[in-house]
Amino acid sequence: MGLGSLFRRGKKESKEEVVEQCHIDINTDECGGCEKCAIACPNNVLQIIDDACSVRDAQVCKTCRVCVAICPNDCITVN
Numbered sequence: 001m002g003l004g005s006l007f008r009r010g011k012k013e014s015k016e017e018v019v020e021q022c023h024i025d026i027n028t029d030e031c032g033g034c035e036k037c038a039i040a041c042p043n044n045v046l047q048i049i050d051d052a053c054s055v056r057d058a059q060v061c062k063t064c065r066v067c068v069a070i071c072p073n074d075c076i077t078v079n
């Protein structure tokens with residue numbers, strides 16, 4: 001066994017962590033600003049501004065889709 005293979009064996013494997021950001025679509029034309037989604041979201045992703053839902057911080061969304069299920073107007077899509 002040559003020195004080269006010893007070095008290769010000792011080489012640390014680099015593990016790349018891919019953080020996928022979720023995509024939240026809100027149909028603001030249909031949103032009545034009821035705030036149900038913002039209250040139900042466990043990660044405080046959503047907020048209501050001027051009687052319409054908007055995304056406060058998509059990076060903390062865990063794609064649980066609680067907001068999608070609770071919206072009475074079907075205006076949220078989470079991918």
Ligand code: SF4
Nearest residue numbers: 041061062064065067
């Ligand atoms: S999918 Fe879950 S975490 Fe993301 S915005 Fe909706 S309720 Fe919040």
Ligand code: SF4
Nearest residue numbers: 031032034035037071
């Ligand atoms: S639950 Fe639906 S209608 Fe109510 S604020 Fe959220 S997106 Fe708008």
